[in-house]
Amino acid sequence: MIYRRLFNVPTWQFRSPFGELERMRQQMDRLFEETRAPYQAAQAGVFPLTNLSEDKENYYVRAELPGVKGDELDIQVTGNNLAISGERKIASEEEGARYHRREREAGTFSRMIGLPGDINRDNVDAKLEDGILTVVVPKAEIAKPKQITVST
Amino acid sequence: MADTQSKELKVRDKQEVASPAEQTTPGLVFTPAVDIFETEKEITLLADMPGVKADDLTIDLRDNTLTLSADVAPADNTDEQDILVEYETGRYYRQFTLGELVNQENIDAKLNDGVLRLSLPKVEKATPKKIAVKTG
Numbered sequence: 001m002i003y004r005r006l007f008n009v010p011t012w013q014f015r016s017p018f019g020e021l022e023r024m025r026q027q028m029d030r031l032f033e034e035t036r037a038p039y040q041a042a043q044a045g046v047f048p049l050t051n052l053s054e055d056k057e058n059y060y061v062r063a064e065l066p067g068v069k070g071d072e073l074d075i076q077v078t079g080n081n082l083a084i085s086g087e088r089k090i091a092s093e094e095e096g097a098r099y100h101r102r103e104r105e106a107g108t109f110s111r112m113i114g115l116p117g118d119i120n121r122d123n124v125d126a127k128l129e130d131g132i133l134t135v136v137v138p139k140a141e142i143a144k145p146k147q148i149t150v151s152t
Numbered sequence: 153m154a155d156t157q158s159k160e161l162k163v164r165d166k167q168e169v170a171s172p173a174e175q176t177t178p179g180l181v182f183t184p185a186v187d188i189f190e191t192e193k194e195i196t197l198l199a200d201m202p203g204v205k206a207d208d209l210t211i212d213l214r215d216n217t218l219t220l221s222a223d224v225a226p227a228d229n230t231d232e233q234d235i236l237v238e239y240e241t242g243r244y245y246r247q248f249t250l251g252e253l254v255n256q257e258n259i260d261a262k263l264n265d266g267v268l269r270l271s272l273p274k275v276e277k278a279t280p281k282k283i284a285v286k287t288g
Contacts, residue, residue, distance in 0.1 A: 049239040
């Protein structure tokens with residue numbers, strides 16, 4: 001399969017040797033893009049990892065924040081940006097506890113998420129349920145899609 | 153502790169389970185991050201399982217093997233279009249081997265804000281009996 005993709009050169013009479021190299025490079029790029037997992041493609045590298053989706057009315061921002069309480073979160077809207085910051089605390093256990101594993105981490109975090117369209121900043125709703133934060137940001141009237149009927 | 157409390161959190165990808173057995177149900181399976189510590193009386197396990205409801209969590213202990221598995225209900229956002237996807241959701245699964253006997257009657261599990269806290273009380277060991285050797 002890879003062999004065919006890379007070497008399915010129709011004819012060996014290339015117009016320029018560099019043009020042919022360029023075409024091969026593009027094919028290689030395409031090949032790597034296909035094998036890469038889709039969700040690893042675009043990560044900002046800032047905690048918390050965030051999923052952003054939209055429907056006609058709202059933008060939805062979701063993040064996994066296990067063990068964070070609602071009052072430890074600070075959510076602000078500036079322009080079309082949503083800022084989420086806070087601190088994840090892990091209570092220290094009683095004296096004499098011997099750890100076998102310690103994989104969970106405590107610390108502060110702060111993230112800015114740029115929303116792609118205009119928003120109505122007065123009705124932003126945030127809830128934290130089972131360690132998942134969901135922020136519903138309504139779109140501004142101008143950013144909502146408007147159905148246009150075609151008259152015949 | 154003050155040192156670790158103030159540091160900035162780094163992004164860590166959710167770890168997918170590298171299971172030797174093949175999956176029969178579709179979907180991704182992740183390994184939850186855990187803390188395990190023990191005191192004189194009990195072993196405590198804390199696991200990060202965001203999105204898990206108490207009803208969907210199964211804790212199983214047999215032959216010193218503790219199994220945590222949890223289903224995450226898929227979000228009902230089918231009519232939404234993804235703009236940015238940085239994490240995936242799926243089930244959680246992890247197994248542990250316990251070195252010590254656990255009093256199965258008094259296991260206590262709490263799930264708060266996506267964090268499971270499991271207390272496994274140790275079985276009181278039989279006190280060693282001293283055997284007196286008689287002479288004569």
